[in-house]
Amino acid sequence: MDMNKEQLNVFLEMSTVLTAFSEYELKGTGQLEAYFNTVVEIVGQGIMDELLNAFAEVKKIANNNEAILNKQLRFQLLSNDKLGPITRNIIKMWFIGSWYQLPNAWRENYGESQKDITFVVSANSFIEGLLWPSIDSHPPGAKAPGYGTWTNKPQITEL
Amino acid sequence: MHLHPIETVKDLYNYLYIAIQLEHATIPPYLTALYSIHPGTNLDAYNLIRVVAVEEMLHLTLAANMLNAVGGTPDLTGEGFVPLYPTYLPDGETDFKVGLEKFSIAAIDTFLNIERPAEIDNSKGRATGLLKVNRKNTSILPSFKTSDGEELHFHSIGEFYSAIAKGLEKLTKELGEKTVFCGDYNKQVTPEYYYSGGGDIIPVHDLESALAAIRLISEQGEGYEGGIYDYEGELSHYYRFQQIKLGKYYHKDDTPGKPSGEDLSIDWNAVYPIQSNPRLEDYPKDSELYKEALVFNEFYKTFLKQLTTAFNGQPSVLLPAVGGMFKIKEMSYKLMRNPIPDKEHVNGAPTFQVDSI
Numbered sequence: 434m435d436m437n438k439e440q441l442n443v444f445l446e447m448s449t450v451l452t453a454f455s456e457y458e459l460k461g462t463g464q465l466e467a468y469f470n471t472v473v474e475i476v477g478q479g480i481m482d483e484l485l486n487a488f489a490e491v492k493k494i495a496n497n498n499e500a501i502l503n504k505q506l507r508f509q510l511l512s513n514d515k516l517g518p519i520t521r522n523i524i525k526m527w528f529i530g531s532w533y534q535l536p537n538a539w540r541e542n543y544g545e546s547q548k549d550i551t552f553v554v555s556a557n558s559f560i561e562g563l564l565w566p567s568i569d570s571h572p573p574g575a576k577a578p579g580y581g582t583w584t585n586k587p588q589i590t591e592l
Numbered sequence: 593m594h595l596h597p598i599e600t601v602k603d604l605y606n607y608l609y610i611a612i613q614l615e616h617a618t619i620p621p622y623l624t625a626l627y628s629i630h631p632g633t634n635l636d637a638y639n640l641i642r643v644v645a646v647e648e649m650l651h652l653t654l655a656a657n658m659l660n661a662v663g664g665t666p667d668l669t670g671e672g673f674v675p676l677y678p679t680y681l682p683d684g685e686t687d688f689k690v691g692l693e694k695f696s697i698a699a700i701d702t703f704l705n706i707e708r709p710a711e712i713d714n715s716k717g718r719a720t721g722l723l724k725v726n727r728k729n730t731s732i733l734p735s736f737k738t739s740d741g742e743e744l745h746f747h748s749i750g751e752f753y754s755a756i757a758k759g760l761e762k763l764t765k766e767l768g769e770k771t772v773f774c775g776d777y778n779k780q781v782t783p784e785y786y787y788s789g790g791g792d793i794i795p796v797h798d799l800e801s802a803l804a805a806i807r808l809i810s811e812q813g814e815g816y817e818g819g820i821y822d823y824e825g826e827l828s829h830y831y832r833f834q835q836i837k838l839g840k841y842y843h844k845d846d847t848p849g850k851p852s853g854e855d856l857s858i859d860w861n862a863v864y865p866i867q868s869n870p871r872l873e874d875y876p877k878d879s880e881l882y883k884e885a886l887v888f889n890e891f892y893k894t895f896l897k898q899l900t901t902a903f904n905g906q907p908s909v910l911l912p913a914v915g916g917m918f919k920i921k922e923m924s925y926k927l928m929r930n931p932i933p934d935k936e937h938v939n940g941a942p943t944f945q946v947d948s949i
Binding site for chain 1: 630631632880881884911912914915916917918919922925926927929930931
């Protein structure tokens with residue numbers, strides 16, 4: 434799939450606001466392109482355009498004011514019947530590495546995709562979920578932290 | 593600094609310090625190539641390189657055990673201990689440099705040079721040891737000077753270790769085994785502190801155990817007496833890497849250079865496009881990449897401090913230090929997945945610059 438670099442950057446920026454992880458951390462998971470593609474494959478390029486345009490609008494209104502940005506994001510994206518469920522799905526993908534089937538109401542109103550089923554994006558996306566660094570733990574069966582390290586207290590940095 | 597044949601205990605300390613430095617110097621290049629591979633791809637090559645890197649960590653620990661056994665003090669924290677890559681290896685080979693590179697044919701060629709077998713002098717059927725070569729570059733690393741002032745270079749790591757073995761034998765004969773192996777046994781890293789690390793850790797306390805450690809290091813690297821396997825029946829590092837280059841696994845009775853086993857599946861493109869031999873100054877100072885590369889270097893410096901503590905009477909510190917190795921892996925992945933700002937398709941990588949901190 435030909436990915437629009439500019440769109441990918443907006444998607445990345447939106448993801449930093451949605452997850453509170455930095456661009457460096459998000460790129461560091463190696464999952465950016467995979468998540469972008471997953472959204473486009475399931476909801477279509479048109480709705481992806483709408484979502485990214487809505488975020489661009491929110492950013493414009495906020496004009497670098499973080500409080501306004503947070504409020505507008507809730508108002509324009511998360512509370513929007515069409516964009517809200519997708520936005521929440523993007524947050525879940527970043528943290529858990531899985532796409533969750535969209536709610537029935539959404540599927541009835543905005544079109545059902547055959548691909549819209551609950552699935553793990555890839556073996557690596559599970560491993561790279563932001564859930565694990567959030568709790569200073571590691572995904573079961575991967576990123577083993579070494580013998581005896583379980584005696585160390587979790588070190589959770591403030592976001 | 594020049595090396596000469598080992599005459600005194602001080603010479604021995606010098607050689608063993610270089611041995612520790614040498615074993616360590618191979619690890620960042622191996623790890624860089626290893627972590628540049630996209631996870632889940634190139635599984636054959638990934639596993640081959642990973643096992644070699646882990647065995648180098650074993651060699652490092654064995655070299656520290658040897659230095660402790662003869663009463664020396666392992667120190668991985670001194671300035672210049674970690675080379676600035678690309679570099680010559682500390683045992684004085686000057687015909688190739690070792691650098692930090694992504695998984696590529698060029699990187700595998702360098703790895704083959706690192707692990708190359710000793711030059712065999714066919715007339716005598718044994719290793720000649722030292723080579724006379726013209727030096728094109730000024731090496732900051734030691735070469736070898738004979739008693740009549742001739743400058744020589746070790747051709748292989750195995751030959752460097754064989755010089756240590758000769759020195760140990762000579763000093764033991766002259767001074768007595770108890771005098772040479774006067775180190776505190778409590779400083780030895782023993783199997784309880786070292787797990788699943790590419791072979792058995794050998795505590796060193798006399799000539800026999802020291803020679804066993806040297807044999808393990810040399811044969812894991814180069815094979816045994818010109819064969820492709822070591823005395824434990826494991827394929828040596830040189831031939832493991834050669835399999836990647838030739839795309840084929842060795843089979844039990846194969847001759848060197850002619851593997852007849854199954855094909856390796858290699859995808860040279862499933863690799864992060866990292867910058868070769870990166871330096872901090874390659875990353876814009878206000879970027880997260882710069883900040884995180886610095887965090888990596890600080891972490892690596894602390895890791896070397898922990899190893900030094902572990903090798904100086906507190907071997908239990910090795911356990912949390914090894915835990916740190918896993919963090920080094922995750923930090924490396926993050927750096928390698930982030931493009932260098934303002935550069936097209938060139939990603940960051942750990943720079944391993946610890947002296948400037």
